[in-house]
Amino acid sequence: MTFEEIVKFHGHLCPGVTSGHLLSKYALELIDAKYGDNLYCVAEAKNCMLDGIQCTTGCTIGKGNLAIENMGKFALTLVKGDTGDGVRIIADTSSVQAESKPELAKKLMEIDFKALCKVEKAHVEIPPKNMGNTIVCENCGEKFSDLFKIEKDAKTICPACAK
Numbered sequence: 001m002t003f004e005e006i007v008k009f010h011g012h013l014c015p016g017v018t019s020g021h022l023l024s025k026y027a028l029e030l031i032d033a034k035y036g037d038n039l040y041c042v043a044e045a046k047n048c049m050l051d052g053i054q055c056t057t058g059c060t061i062g063k064g065n066l067a068i069e070n071m072g073k074f075a076l077t078l079v080k081g082d083t084g085d086g087v088r089i090i091a092d093t094s095s096v097q098a099e100s101k102p103e104l105a106k107k108l109m110e111i112d113f114k115a116l117c118k119v120e121k122a123h124v125e126i127p128p129k130n131m132g133n134t135i136v137c138e139n140c141g142e143k144f145s146d147l148f149k150i151e152k153d154a155k156t157i158c159p160a161c162a163k
């Protein structure tokens with residue numbers, strides 16, 4: 001996806017989506033990978049940055065290869081899916097001044113973004129994919145994954161019915 005397409009997908013031009021894109025682009029370069037490769041990413045913020053990451057790395061929440069460890073940091077760890085080895089990158093954009101958020105986003109695209117980044121080697125123990133088995137809730141009759149089952153009054157029920 002081009003940056004314009006990413007902004008269109010995200011819905012607006014902002015420093016978050018821009019940082020996510022630029023951090024991802026740099027991380028891909030550092031680990032010699034490209035969009036859609038077998039990768040695993042850990043994002044350290046739950047904000048606009050995530051869309052930039054998903055569109056640039058191909059790691060998505062839906063596929064399960066994008067994890068969020070929310071610390072409110074513009075940082076990510078991108079590793080190879082087979083070895084778990086890669087890099088962690090954090091950007092400090094506080095030196096970049098702009099009148100508005102879209103202006104700041106534009107500036108981030110123009111400046112030497114890499115110069116604002118701190119890079120370190122990283123290793124991630126990639127959790128195995130576990131979708132569980134499909135079972136039927138004995139209360140509402142809806143199908144759900146047994147990873148979420150709750151035993152109550154000698155019945156196996158879903159979290160919604162346990163509320």
Ligand SMILES: [Zn+2]
Pocket residue numbers: 010012013014015016017048
């Ligand atoms: Zn945004």
Ligand SMILES: [Zn+2]
Pocket residue numbers: 137138139140141142157158159160161
């Ligand atoms: Zn139920």
